[in-house]
Amino acid sequence: MDHLDALEAQSVYILREAYARIEPLAMLWSLGKDSNVMIWLARKAFLGHVPFPVMHVDTGKKFKEMYEFRDRYAEEWKLDFLREVCPPIEEIDPSLPPAARSAARKTEGLRQAIAKHELKGVIAGIRRDEQATRAKERVFSPRGETGAWDFRDQPPEFWDQYKTDFPPGTHIRIHPLLHWTELDIWLYTQREGIPIVPLYLSKDGKRYRSLGDEDITNPVDSDAASIADIIKELQTTNTSERAGRAMDHEREDAFERLRATGYM
């Protein structure tokens, strides 16, 4: 078993635990590289089937390429696809900095989608290496009735025994990619031949390293025009993956505040 095999086996284990113990369950699909890997892993875990809905919480402000990707693969992968729409920005706390406000809109969209489908489990593709706050996450992370994350009193999680018992009114976020790194994602995408949104690849000296809403995501300087190039680039860079995400830079604790209220 090599390193990628080990990561895959662990994620498959997590997905199977979620499916065995939590119902109703849905997987979030942001259309980005991580959630594509996550869907791929679900197909491995359930031998070609994805036995729960795959949900896109749509801000309506994604790149055209992302929507094309979504429509094509929702069909090709025979997903039980759900599209949920975020509320208008006017309904969101105007005291937030612009990018954080935009992210808060997505959080609210997610909260409404969870309530609408009465979801008990939401599978999300976050990774510990993305952002320091996410490093503190659990694989099975309980959320209160408002979707809030209490990072001060997280349940113990060890020996792969995850939190599958939780009171009514609350739900669990399941993070099958928590132990992966950005480099792992690309190595696995390359090995398995998983399709990606072409925006990740360099065009005119720039590429997107992380994909969010069109208006708050910036490309980074890069000549990486293939996955192999990206892998080479990552093996030498120290710049953070979310450097192109505006909301992370508005305040020292902006991201933490977002997550505490239910952002992924």
Place this chain on the structure above:
Amino acid sequence: MKDDGTTTLTPDQLKGQALAEAETDGARALHRIVIVGHVDHGKSTLIGRLLYDTDSLPPGKVEELEAVSARRGMAIEWSFVLDAFQAERDQAVTIDTTQIWFKTALRDYVIIDAPGHREFLKNMVSGAASADAAVVVVDAEEGVREQSRRHAYLLHLLGIRQVAVVVNKMDLVDFDQARFEQVSKEITEYLESIGATPMVIVPISARDGDNIAKRSWRTPWYDGPTVLSALDGFHGHPGVGAQPLRLPIQDVYKFDARRILAGRIESGSISVGDTVLFSPSNKTARVRAIEAWPEDGKPESAAAGESVGITLDEQLFVERGEIASHVENPPKLTTLFHARLFWLGHKSLTVGSRYKLKLLTQEAEVTVESIERIVDTQTLETSAGDSVERNAVAEVTLRSRQVLGLDDYGDLPKTGRFVLIEDYDTVGGGVISMEGLPDQRQAVEVKSTNVISVEHRLTADNRAARNGHHGGVLWFTGLSGAGKSTLAMEVEQRLFAKGYQVYVLDGDNVRRGLNANLGFSPEDRTENIRRVGEAAALFADSGIICITAFISPYRVDRDRARASAPGRFHEIYIKADVETCEQRDPKGLYKKARAGEIPQFTGVSAPYEAPEAADLEVDTSTETVPESVERIVRYVENVSTFKRNDRKPPMRSGPPPCA
């Protein structure tokens, strides 16, 4: 061994080991390192410095750190690298486990930073349980403190065997060799007392970078490895592939025509064509295929660590919670086991309390049978006690309502550990010892070799022809005082009067002879019932109707008795609620049990597992004795297996009956 009693490896030895390992590992492996120690001994600082020294900080981070530190009026504070939370920064305490990546020339690492504060033990456990190796940070000035000991003890309990020690803040003691050796001796003595050995002990100053990546000129007397070369000297996971197969079933998928058993192999390996045994159900089948997606990649075998889906050559009813193994080396089956556990619950653990146990994918309700001792993780002194408080470690005995498949932690760690759930939370974790307890599977296996069954010349039908009926077992089960003995004697008399060959095996009578060497410990109770089941089966085989009158509170014991007399076993539930039985109390036992004079008294301080599908149920709290007797006698008269000329019960083949 050096003079101070520590075992250290030279840098060359470490490098040699690491390189040999790197070759066998193939690709760059990820090693998980946990860093523990007493609060303020400098764990986060060490990590920040490791990142800096391995060039793992993003550009601008050092300047940012300098700015943040200056704003707070301090010199550069490496621990800010990890302190992602505003809240934490304000309290200057690490709240939760943090994971952070860095790489050396040799391999990739993820460091798990565990907090030092006593009340944050659960987070430390969450971080440490998945580590390959640990670094214990000890302050050169303060020396070994409460949490240094506690964390080292817990690391050992969690199964982490590779431990390095760093003696930090050497700058505060002027890099004094004597002080270093004193602290080394202190920590080594403690580690050895719990059965652990530090692989290296490194004198460092995390703040200044002494002996982190580069050897320090300030410790000319130290010839051991730096922290980084010590880390590179750790091994990855030891090979679990050669161990016995344990494949706990996570789920059963029927998405298409296939019935796929899904699970992750915890140890050993499995191949297509293998015969596998499922525990605790004891069913066997052959592996038809190891399924995969995409389908062209179906493997012929799979090993520890792999998540697989298997199909079998026959449609077995197997559920989540079963453990697949090979027939020759299965897990133990038991309802009783000892454990050493660490307790994280806000409510204390007490004798008699019930919890949900999770052991791999098995779930069961367990009761705390006894607390043997409570371990002070600082002094390692043990004491008696009837409750275990949060953050304590204790040795306990747990009893499960249902049979569990498990292993001794010492033999197979993954199947030898569990967590306990109370309400919605994980409140403890423990490792299992089966020392002195019987494997309940062993009880039905024949111990002696060269045993060959001899065929009788007489068949059951021959005997039935003589007696006018077939033999069988009427197994009465129920609480003490439910009326088992009374009814047994009455039914015996009635059946005898009707011409039946009948005999009663009664609890107290059997304990005077056949089972005189057995007491009332759980294993003795199990053995008592096993012998009665076997004896009753012999009576039945000889053509006699044998009535047994034993509480026999556990389903597993009754099921085993049923298996001893296949096709001729009749479970008769003599039902009465505890209140009724306690009122009758013909032997005065309830009174004694309530007074605490009889421990583990069924219905009072030990569970009774009512039959799920008894062949006959009589309720003595609503029926009179003659009514109950009448129903049982009628049952015997009507049931086909006792009738001479009816369909033959499944028994040994033999010559045709002469009647």
